[in-house]
Amino acid sequence: MKKFLVFISLIFIFSDVFPAHITGGEMIYQYLGPGSTANTKSYRITLKLFRDETGGGAAMPGVVRIGIFNNDNNGHISLSPFDISLTSVSQVGVTPPPICMSNPPTLLYTMGTYVFVIDLPNNANGYTATYQTCCRINSLENVLTQGPPAQGEGSTYLCRIPGSSQLPAGNNSSPQFRTVLSPVCYRGNFTFDFGAVDPDGDSLVYSFCNAFNRGASVNASNVTPTAPPYQSVTYINGYSGSNPLGSGAILNTQTGMISGIAPQNAGNYVVCVCINEYRNGVLIGQHRKDFILPVDDCAIPTSTLNPVYTSCDGFTVNFQNLAPPDNIQSYYWEFGDGNTSTLAAPIHTYAVAGDYVLKLVVNRGLACTDSATAIVKVYPGFFPDFTFAGQCQNIPVQFNDISTANYGIINKWKWNFGDVASPNNTSTLQNPTHIYNTTGTYNISFVVESDKGCIDTV
Missing domain, CATH: 2.60.40.10 (Immunoglobulins)
Structure with a gap:
């Protein structure tokens, strides 16, 4: 009876800790040259897993199980799946928060890499390398989570190696996302770098996309991956794969930089960015990174306005900063007609109808300042x-x-x-x-x- 109770306890401990630490992943491939036998190519495949060191839970997995599928028949290649040992662990770089940020978050992440080399026979449709796990951290603001074990959504990280149908001539290595973190404060202006470097100089086009759920298994480790295609996680609270952070956040399709206004609630948000890779104007592949972005209860002085203010029933317009007031020591408004105000929420009356450029500067002349502009359209009657x-x-x-x-x-x-x-x-x-x-x-x-x-x- 004692042995039975110990066994059950270990199951619950393991189920609780594993989802609490892995916060994203990316799998890349690098072309190394011709394989050791005729009509093969040699590739180095690297799985990157990200771990939040402040969240507790289990250590980085010592071994991961990666499946490789032949896209011609959707079946495992010979000897797949492969158990790959942890190759290295490194700390992820963090952009320091501004000195005027209140309640700055502690961002301490590590990246575990799992590397192996394999020869793959030339084929028409290429290969898919896949790693899967049961769970994601609990809880998430934009993706379903109901608590362990594996009652919410899991994860699938993959890379697709093109075949002759996608790449009739030449060879290819996948893009690699940069791995620098930046603090993001809820309701505030932010930037977060999801840009990548392509070793072949191909053209990259970025887009938000659906993060993938786990496969058939609900285990946390030693999961034999299921074959593609893969299903999306379940998005909640009005979010989606193409809108993972709300309407205030946008992704630059040319640089991969995410910017704008952070979500209204602090918490963890699943963000998946896909890269379409073009060579000479032809699509040759798609790469992806799935990361759980922490949005924290912090604040920096921010100036935020509506893009346009329209008054059609009078010459008087009410204004206020749409961002939180944290650490804002002063306001300076320019109404576009030569008049100014230092009130937090001024009411201004224009003398004549017309279009005006409104400007708000918070903490003018201080170390932590920010500004925003808007158009004011005054056409009463x-x-x-x-x-x-x-x-x-x-x-x-x-x-x-x-x-x-x-x-x-x-x-x-x-x-x-x-x-x-x-x-x-x-x-x-x-x-x-x-x-x-x-x-x-x-x-x-x-x-x-x-x-x-x-x-x-x-």
Whole structure:
């Protein structure tokens, strides 16, 4: 009985600790030259696993199991899978946080590498090398996690080696992502480098993509990988593979730099970036890196504005910084008409209609300063309205736009006749007609827009 209890305890300990430390991975391949036998090529395959040293849990795996699949038939090659021992462990570089960051996070990550060399016969569709594990850290803000063991989503890290169909001539080594970390504060401006270097000088195009889930096994180690294709993890809370950090974050498709406004909640976010690799304008492969990005409860002085402010009902506009007030000691507003303010949330009245450039500088003249600009469009005197004639069933009802604008012209209309059963329930004409086939009361919605940016609904 004692032996049985000890065995069960070890299972739960292992299941709890393994998902808590691996925070991402990348697998690369390097062409080394012709293989040792005819019609083969030699490759060095490297799996990189990233570990959060502050999160506790098990050490970097001493051995990983990597499967290699022949894409011509989707089967394991001879002797696959391969058990590969840990080759080296190195510390991941970290960009120091700004001196004015409040509550700076401790970023302490290591990268374990698992390296082996293999000769692969030439074929048409190439090969896929795959490593899989049951779990991801718990919890995640954008991907399903329900606690161990393996009740949430797992991980698949892979590389695809092109065959003659993708690369009729020449040879190729995969791109390699850079491995530098930067602190990211929730709700704040940030940059995070997902750029890569290509040893062959090929053109690289970056995109967000779905992270892959585990295969058939729910074990944490010694998993024999399943053959491709692989399924996406389950995204939650409105996030997706193409939108892993919310609408405020963008990926530069040419550099791999992620920037913008961080998510509104602190936590861990799965981010997967894919690289399409082009040679002479022809796609020859795709590479990927899957990493769990920590977004921390920290802050730096940030100036954030809406891109455009539009006032169509008066000359007075309210402004405020959209970023958190942490460590902001002063505000300096320029309203674009020669007037300024040092209030945190000023109310400004413009003298004449027009377009203005708004600028906000926080901590002006201090060590930690930031600025943002926006366009202010002031065009009061915009009055949407309409009339209609006719209230009989099966007879056209005439709708007429009688909206007025003191500035610019009204150039867009969108009607919703409230007749959900009708295939012609909407119109973008200025003065449309609509036939109601059923008696009743209908709620009409009318959206009007001008060339000055004014928009309103009646």
